[in-house]
Amino acid sequence: MAFVQNVPFFSIILSMFSGIVSSVLPEKQAKWLNTAVITLVGAMSAWLLSYLLEVGGSFTFMMGHFPAPWGNEIRAGALEALMALIFSIIMLLSLLGGRKKLKDEVEITKHNIYYILTDLLLSSLLALIYTNDLFTAYVFVEINTISACGLIMIRQNGRTIEAAVRYMIMSLLGSGLLLMGICMLYDLTGHLLMSNIKESVQQIMAEGSYRVPMLITIGLITVGLSIKSALFPFHAWLPDAYGYSTVSSAAMLSSLVSKGYIFLLIKIFYRVIGIDIIRNSNILNVLFVFGLCAMIFGSVSAIWENDIRRMISFSSVAQIGYIYMGFGLGTEAGMVASVFHILMHAATKSMLFISAIGLTDVSNGSRHFAELTGSGYRNKIAGIGFTVGSLSMVGIPCFAGFVSKILFAQAAVANNAPVKIFPTVIVLAISTILNAVYFLKTVIRIYVPEDPAFEKQQGYLFFQISRQKLYGLTIICFIALNLVLGMMSQPIVHIIEIGLQNFS
Amino acid sequence: MLLFGANFISNIGEEVAMVLFGIGFANLLFQKNLIKKIIGLNIMDSSVYLFLAEKGYIEGRLAPIVVNGIQDVNTYINPIPSGLVLTGIVVSVSVTALMLSLTVRLYRRYHTLDLDEISARLKKEGL
Numbered sequence: 001m002a003f004v005q006n007v008p009f010f011s012i013i014l015s016m017f018s019g020i021v022s023s024v025l026p027e028k029q030a031k032w033l034n035t036a037v038i039t040l041v042g043a044m045s046a047w048l049l050s051y052l053l054e055v056g057g058s059f060t061f062m063m064g065h066f067p068a069p070w071g072n073e074i075r076a077g078a079l080e081a082l083m084a085l086i087f088s089i090i091m092l093l094s095l096l097g098g099r100k101k102l103k104d105e106v107e108i109t110k111h112n113i114y115y116i117l118t119d120l121l122l123s124s125l126l127a128l129i130y131t132n133d134l135f136t137a138y139v140f141v142e143i144n145t146i147s148a149c150g151l152i153m154i155r156q157n158g159r160t161i162e163a164a165v166r167y168m169i170m171s172l173l174g175s176g177l178l179l180m181g182i183c184m185l186y187d188l189t190g191h192l193l194m195s196n197i198k199e200s201v202q203q204i205m206a207e208g209s210y211r212v213p214m215l216i217t218i219g220l221i222t223v224g225l226s227i228k229s230a231l232f233p234f235h236a237w238l239p240d241a242y243g244y245s246t247v248s249s250a251a252m253l254s255s256l257v258s259k260g261y262i263f264l265l266i267k268i269f270y271r272v273i274g275i276d277i278i279r280n281s282n283i284l285n286v287l288f289v290f291g292l293c294a295m296i297f298g299s300v301s302a303i304w305e306n307d308i309r310r311m312i313s314f315s316s317v318a319q320i321g322y323i324y325m326g327f328g329l330g331t332e333a334g335m336v337a338s339v340f341h342i343l344m345h346a347a348t349k350s351m352l353f354i355s356a357i358g359l360t361d362v363s364n365g366s367r368h369f370a371e372l373t374g375s376g377y378r379n380k381i382a383g384i385g386f387t388v389g390s391l392s393m394v395g396i397p398c399f400a401g402f403v404s405k406i407l408f409a410q411a412a413v414a415n416n417a418p419v420k421i422f423p424t425v426i427v428l429a430i431s432t433i434l435n436a437v438y439f440l441k442t443v444i445r446i447y448v449p450e451d452p453a454f455e456k457q458q459g460y461l462f463f464q465i466s467r468q469k470l471y472g473l474t475i476i477c478f479i480a481l482n483l484v485l486g487m488m489s490q491p492i493v494h495i496i497e498i499g500l501q502n503f504s
Numbered sequence: 505m506l507l508f509g510a511n512f513i514s515n516i517g518e519e520v521a522m523v524l525f526g527i528g529f530a531n532l533l534f535q536k537n538l539i540k541k542i543i544g545l546n547i548m549d550s551s552v553y554l555f556l557a558e559k560g561y562i563e564g565r566l567a568p569i570v571v572n573g574i575q576d577v578n579t580y581i582n583p584i585p586s587g588l589v590l591t592g593i594v595v596s597v598s599v600t601a602l603m604l605s606l607t608v609r610l611y612r613r614y615h616t617l618d619l620d621e622i623s624a625r626l627k628k629e630g631l
Contacts, residue, residue, distance in 0.1 A: 135588060142595045146602060153606065158613055158626055165606050165619065169541060172599060173532055176548045179592065180525060183552055187559045192584070 005059055007048040008076045008130040011041040011084065012123050019119030022112055030112035031099075034119055035092070041122065042088035049081035053495070058502045060132060060195075069196055073132040079339070079499020080129050082492070083263060087125055089481065090255050090346050091118070097354035097474035098248030101361070105155050105246040114154055114246075120147040121252065128260045134182050134272065135192050137264055141178065141228070145171045148257045151249040152241050163240035170227060170237050177224030184217045185272070194271040205277055215281055218273055222283050225265040229258040231287075231324055232294030235317045239305075242313035242353075250309065251353040254316045255346035262323060262342060266335070269327075270503035279330050288328020288420065292427045294321025299434035307367045308360065311438060312352050315393065318431060319345045322408065325427075329411050329420060332500065337407035339496045340489070344392070344400040347485055351478035352389040358382025358471065359446060362461050369442070374450030376443075379463035383446055385475040390439035392482050395432055400485035405432065407493070517558035524551035538607045538617045542600060549596040553589045560585025 018037040022030040052058070058077030065071070095118065106114055124144040131137050145168070153164040186192060188210055189200035204210050227234045242250045269278050278284060298318030305311040319341070326338030356367075362378035363371045376383030392399035405428065412424035465472050485492065512519070524547055531544025560582045568583035607617065614622050 135591065139591060139595060142599065146598065149602065149606075153609075158610075158622075158629065161606060161609050161613070162619070162622055162626055165538070165603070165610065168599075168603055168606065169532060172545055172603075173529065176525075176529060176532075176545075176552070179549075179552050180555070183556050183559075183588070186585075186588075 002051065004048055004051045005061060005076075007044045008074045008080070008084075008126070009061055009063070011044055012074075012126045012130065015041060015119050015123035015126060019116045019123065022116045022119060025112060027108065027111040027115075030115040034115040035095070037119065038088050038092045038095070038122060041126070042085060042092065045081050045084040045088060048076065049078065049085055049495075052076070052078045052081055053498075056498075068193065069191065072136060073193055074130045075132040075194075076130055077499050077502040078495050079502070082343075082495050082499065083129050084126055086343050086346065087129075087256055087259075088122070090350050091122060091252060093474050093477055093481070094248050094251035094255070094350045094354065096470055097350075097478075098246060098251065098357065100468060100471060101247050101357055107156075110154060113150070117147045117150040117154070118252070121151065121257070125256060125260045128264050132194050132271075133192055134185070134194060134197065134268075138175070138179055138182055141175055141261065141264070144257060144260055145175065145228070148253055151253065152245045154249070155244070155246045157244070159240065159244040163237060163244060166237035167241045170230075170234055174224045174227035174234075177220045177227065179224075181217050181220030181224060184213060184220065188213060188217065194267070197272050198274055201273055201277065214277075218278065218281055218283055221268055222265065222287070225261050225268075226287065226290070226324065229261040229265075230317065230320055232290050232297055232317065232321060235294075235298070235320075238317060239301075239310045239313040242316065243307065243310040247353055247357040250313075251350035254313065254353065255350040258316075258320060259342050259346055262320075266327075266339070267503070270500065275504055284328050284330045286328075287324045288330075291321045291323070291325030291328050292423060294318060295325060295427055295431040296434070297321075299431055299438070303434060303438045305438075306369055308356050308369065308372060308442065309353070309367055311442070312349070312356060315352075315435070315438070316345075316349060318435070319349070319393075322404075322431075325424065326408060326411065329415055329424065330417065331411060331415055332497075333407070333411035333414055335500060336493060336496050337404060337411045339500070340407055340493060341404040343492070344404045344485055347400060347478070347481050348389050348392045351385055351475070351482065352393070354471075354478065355382045355385035355389060355475060358463065358475075359386060362463055364458060364460060369445055372442075372446055373448050374446070374455070376446035377449065378455070378460055381465065381472045381475050382463065385478060386446065387443050388479050388482060390443050392486070393439055394436045398483065398486050400482050400489075403486055403489040403493075518555055521551045521555035521558060524548075524554065527551075536618050536620055538603075538610070538619060541619075542603050542607070545603065546596065546600060549592065553592055556585040556589050556592075 015037055018033050022033055058075060061074040063072040063074060120143060124140045127140040128137060149164050149168050152167060153160050185197060189197045191197045191200060204214060230238045242254050269275055295318050298314050298321055302311045302314035305314055323338045323341050326334045326341060358379045359372055359375040359382050360367050363375050392401040395401045395405040408428060412421055415421055528544045528548025528551055532541050532548060535541045535544060562581045565581045566579055568580040610622060611617060614625060616622060
């Protein structure tokens with residue numbers, strides 16, 4: 001066994017222990033430990049990714065001293081390593097971008113709790129990415145939910161507590177369904193490890209016994225995880241939770257937490273049930289319809305919204321719809337497009353949240369469109385960041401959003417079910433136009449010059465790069481990441497294809 | 505029909521678990537009162553544990569604790585569902601504690617347990 005194969009285990013355990021240690025550390029050291037651990041996890045994941053690309057295939061890592069059918073396992077392939085790498089980069093950038101703002105938003109005594117929660121969030125995300133055991137996945141889903149809830153409510157006002165309660169209720173409904181599904185799957189197959197379950201499931205489906213319980217199980221797990229990742233009819237908690245929490249929390253929640261659940265769902269599709277059985281059941285058609293509804297509904301709600309943070313949150317609903325629509329196409333190409341969209345959305349949405357806070361800060365903290373007039377001049381770097389993010393979301397070439405849109409369109413046209421071609425392409429076009437309406441409206445708004453006398457009268461601050469070097473640097477890194485995803489998409493898409501092949 | 509009847513009686517535990525799951529789920533989703541929601545959550549989780557325990561139990565076998573040196577597999581029930589139930593209980597206790605603490609926070613601020621009313625007041629405050 002090569003030493004690099006320890007990386008998945010090390011990254012999970014390091015982030016978890018740093019959370020535990022942070023509880024007794026003073027605020028400043030907790031902050032440094034958190035930054036160091038996220039950087040280290042990112043670097044190790046990059047190392048693992050390069051190793052896996054060189055060697056090819058995937059490996060399993062035995063946890064504890066019991067071999068396969070009894071013990072617990074970790075599994076890593078190229079796709080998992082890529083996910084861990086991008087997630088840790090985005091988490092690091094989100095935290096750096098909101099660091100200065102965190103001092104205003106959260107009391108200083110609670111800062112180390114904030115870092116404990118982010119450490120736990122990272123460890124649970126990594127565990128969801130790497131685990132090969134369904135019940136472990138359930139436990140980490142709950143840890144993820146609890147830490148995300150903490151990240152919402154750490155900023156104490158009525159709005160965030162209410163949002164946290166609503167988030168918890170929806171999440172608990174989802175995890176209840178997921179737990180029931182996992183228990184039924186265990187009863188049907190007698191295993192908890194993903195690869196063993198898959199063998200039994202294939203045997204059961206070949207024999208034709210237990211067809212109905214198996215369909216119910218698939219339904220429970222899929223519905224549970226899509227409730228947790230805020231698919232269209234279950235998104236009521238989302239705008240409040242993302243709109244009023246601290247900016248780093250909003251960036252991490254929108255870009256990472258929901259994506260962790262979606263990635264687990266992909267793993268269950270490929271590695272637990274088997275993608276052929278999923279395609280033969282009608283569950284993908286259900287996801288397809290709800291995905292299309294989400295794409296339209298999320299964008300329409302975003303257009304009505306008059307608050308910049310809530311607008312970006314509603315845009316998340318639409319983007320989650322894109323991902324599920326890609327699942328619903330039922331082809332390999334659709335899945336690749338969805339996975340790329342996960343990465344693209346994570347990179348872009350966190351940039352939008354971080355830039356939006358820069359814009360509202362130079363408008364006396366107001367988030368309404370009328371007051372944001374001219375804020376792109378008052379805070380130039382945030383204006384540029386917001387513009388890049390908007391163009392990427394709309395799907396302008398050079399940026400990441402364009403690549404994922406073109407992948408979706410190609411997947412739709414190459415689809416072997418002709419019923420799905422026209423709805424997909426038409427809804428994709430409508431949704432792109434709606435995206436353009438609300439994002440470009442905002443971009444134009446922030447670049448309409450405001451009367452200097454009025455600005456002085458309102459006492460608007462002007463952003464000085466010398467005083468917020470870290471913030472400027474973060475935005476530049478975000479822009480670079482977006483350009484990398486947009487212009488060097490070929491190798492990334494290739495890694496995703498290899499990873500999905502390794503899954504099945 | 506006779507077969508259905510026989511299955512119905514022998515799987516009565518699982519059926520009760522499913523009905524309880526439905527009751528808990530509906531309570532968590534539709535109740536306005538936060539405390540009743542939390543009670544619904546607990547009913548839902550307990551029903552899953554009942555389901556697991558019922559599935560893991562084999563008629564006429566002992567609890568999986570080795571006594572008198574008997575190590576034959578056929579003497580004992582399957583220990584894994586019991587382990588899963590224990591893990592699940594830990595998770596649901598922590599989640600319940602978190603929900604209750606959030607409820608206390610909201611009650612101290614707004615003096616009501618009705619989530620819709622809290623939302624209405626938040627809109628009026630208009631933060």
